[in-house]
Amino acid sequence: MKIIVRKPTAAEIKTAQAWPVWTKEPSNFKWHYDERETCLIFEGDVLVKAGSETVNFKAGDLVIFPEGLDCEWHIAGAVKKHYNFG
Numbered sequence: 001m002k003i004i005v006r007k008p009t010a011a012e013i014k015t016a017q018a019w020p021v022w023t024k025e026p027s028n029f030k031w032h033y034d035e036r037e038t039c040l041i042f043e044g045d046v047l048v049k050a051g052s053e054t055v056n057f058k059a060g061d062l063v064i065f066p067e068g069l070d071c072e073w074h075i076a077g078a079v080k081k082h083y084n085f086g
Contacts, residue, residue, distance in 0.1 A: 001066045003048060003055045008040055008062035016040035016062075019082040026075050033069040035085050038062070044079030048072070 008016065019040075041061045048055050050071035057063050058077075065071075 001050065001053075001069045003050060003053060003066070003069070003071075004064040005055050005057045005061050007060065012062055013040065016082040016084070019084045021080065022083050023078065023080045024075055025078050028072065028074050030070070030072050033065045033067055033071075036067045037065045037083055037085050039065075039081040039083040041079065041081045043077075044075065044081070045077035046079055047074040047076065049074070 016039075022039075039062070041057055041059055041063060043059055045058045046056065048057075048071050050069055055063075
């Protein structure tokens with residue numbers, strides 16, 4: 001399962017601004033995605049490990065987590081993101 005990290009388009013940024021906001025202080029935790037999540041990071045520095053895959057993302061990135069993913073989050077800088085499931 002691949003985590004996608006890329007720069008969003010202007011249209012994606014506009015759409016994401018209507019999504020709910022999630023914040024989290026620096027921490028480490030395990031997470032399972034029951035459904036696909038798309039998020040726009042507007043603060044923070046995060047490293048996510050999923051099996052042999054490791055991705056890093058920060059403010060300005062669009063991240064897509066696939067359904068069924070088991071991973072571990074390592075938040076180095078407090079994160080703030082817009083998110084959407086489905």
